[in-house]
Amino acid sequence: MHLARPAAPFTPEFFQDPYPTYAWLRDNDPVCAVRLPDSGIRVWLISRYEDVRQALADSRYSANLRSADASYTGFVPPFGNLDPPEHTRVRRFSAGAFTVRRLERYGETVARLTQELLAALPENEQVDLLRSFAYPLSISVIAEFLGAPLSDHDDLRRWAEESVSMEEPIRAAGALALQEYARSLVANVRSTPTNGLVAELIAMSDRDGLLTEQEIVDHVTGLIFAGQHNTSDALGNGLLALLNHPRQWQGVQANPGLVDSAVEEMLRYEGSSWTSLIRIPTQNIELHHTVIPRGDLVFLVFGAANRDPQAFIDPEVFDITRSAANHFGFGRGIHYCVGANLAKLQMRTAIASIISQFPAMRLAVPRDAIRYRPALVNRGLRSLPVHTGHRAAPHTSVPGASLVCPAHSSPVSKG
Numbered sequence: 373m374h375l376a377r378p379a380a381p382f383t384p385e386f387f388q389d390p391y392p393t394y395a396w397l398r399d400n401d402p403v404c405a406v407r408l409p410d411s412g413i414r415v416w417l418i419s420r421y422e423d424v425r426q427a428l429a430d431s432r433y434s435a436n437l438r439s440a441d442a443s444y445t446g447f448v449p450p451f452g453n454l455d456p457p458e459h460t461r462v463r464r465f466s467a468g469a470f471t472v473r474r475l476e477r478y479g480e481t482v483a484r485l486t487q488e489l490l491a492a493l494p495e496n497e498q499v500d501l502l503r504s505f506a507y508p509l510s511i512s513v514i515a516e517f518l519g520a521p522l523s524d525h526d527d528l529r530r531w532a533e534e535s536v537s538m539e540e541p542i543r544a545a546g547a548l549a550l551q552e553y554a555r556s557l558v559a560n561v562r563s564t565p566t567n568g569l570v571a572e573l574i575a576m577s578d579r580d581g582l583l584t585e586q587e588i589v590d591h592v593t594g595l596i597f598a599g600q601h602n603t604s605d606a607l608g609n610g611l612l613a614l615l616n617h618p619r620q621w622q623g624v625q626a627n628p629g630l631v632d633s634a635v636e637e638m639l640r641y642e643g644s645s646w647t648s649l650i651r652i653p654t655q656n657i658e659l660h661h662t663v664i665p666r667g668d669l670v671f672l673v674f675g676a677a678n679r680d681p682q683a684f685i686d687p688e689v690f691d692i693t694r695s696a697a698n699h700f701g702f703g704r705g706i707h708y709c710v711g712a713n714l715a716k717l718q719m720r721t722a723i724a725s726i727i728s729q730f731p732a733m734r735l736a737v738p739r740d741a742i743r744y745r746p747a748l749v750n751r752g753l754r755s756l757p758v759h760t761g762h763r764a765a766p767h768t769s770v771p772g773a774s775l776v777c778p779a780h781s782s783p784v785s786k787g
């Protein structure tokens with residue numbers, strides 16, 4: 373039982389280390405009302421694993437912000453803010469592109485892009501692994517996937533960060549900039565067709581007329597955001613966990629087959645979505661003797677649920693050999709992350725390649741000096757300073773580029 377009251381949610385101390393707060397909430401206030409610092413809007417935090425699991429399957433929660441009483445603005449991936457049957461209709465358009473079978477052909481592309489970035493890293497020097505590796509990798513991969521050049525890396529990164537800012541005007545401006553970028557990208561692909569998801573969405577929409585132009589733009593906006601931002605943050609957090617636990621790093625080194633479970637553990641221990649997107653009860657919901665009023669805003673705190681001792685043994689321990697696949701790093705249920713397979717493919721390839729090519733990499737600053745960005749929904753580092761160490765002799769293949777984690781029990785599509 374945690375009795376001392378730790379940092380309040382949404383304070384700078386909370387963003388730096390939310391785990392004492394999560395433990396306190398789970399133990400003392402599992403359905404906790406707090407106010408967003410910028411707007412003062414009330415949001416409810418649900419923090420226990422079992423409560424989060426049940427809420428994700430509970431159709432009394434809407435994901436549609438139009439169901440909310442308060443006017444909350446926050447970035448939402450395409451169809452992430454829709455309810456069935458609209459959600460089912462729109463999700464169908466891109467879900468087919470993310471199946472394991474469709475993604476198999478991207479294994480080589482991801483390995484090539486990873487290899488190019490690692491080849492450019494200096495030996496025995498200090499670099500920011502986010503800027504020199506994780507950001508460009510995730511942007512290049514999503515660009516290939518969409519079939520559209522995303523050349524303005526720095527702008528895209530900035531807009532994505534702004535669109536989850538804790539300050540409302542910045543959030544709105546970032547989301548708008550991303551949307552305008554996607555709008556011109558869709559127009560370019562329309563005039564000069566390419567291979568890739570954008571062209572497929574346009575063709576499907578022209579053929580069946582089931583997706584409006586605005587829905588295509590929203591789709592592409594969200595995929596650009598989630599494809600680069602969520603993935604690079606998850607990669608940064610995961611690499612930090614590994615670098616901070618040298619025995620776990622050596623474990624993957626000695627047994628590259630552990631990379632699958634290492635990625636699941638990274639997503640459990642510190643994934644890049646600290647909460648779900650907003651949920652809104654469509655009727656009053658009672659939980660642990662507390663009534664969450666209809667129309668209020670709810671966050672399902674994945675970061676807290678993923679460290680719930682009722683669900684995981686020694687949850688504060690980072691252990692790449694545990695079976696962690698039932699974490700909420702990608703959510704669950706009808707809004708389960710559509711890009712989970714693509715994200716895991718990148719993470720596995722990146723982690724395995726870095727460890728085999730820079731076996732002596734280490735943090736360049738003490739762990740306590742690493743800073744996190746305050747952000748709605750996303751959890752990510754400001755930078756990841758590492759000392760690269762020496763470069764190992766080249767390998768002929770990239771370990772970890774396989775797609776399917778044998779232990780995976782999440783609802784991935786195998787289509």
Ligand code: HEM
Nearest residue numbers: 451452598599602603606645648649702703707709711715
């Ligand atoms: C490691 C990287 C990623 C993480 C941690 C992540 C996390 C999540 C989570 C937790 C959700 C569910 C949110 C909720 O239930 O409220 C979600 C949904 C979603 N993600 Fe991801 N994501 C990642 C990568 C990607 C990628 C690469 C894409 C696409 C290119 C993507 C596209 C989406 C979309 C479209 C949804 C909404 C799904 C729906 O509502 O049906 N994500 N993601």
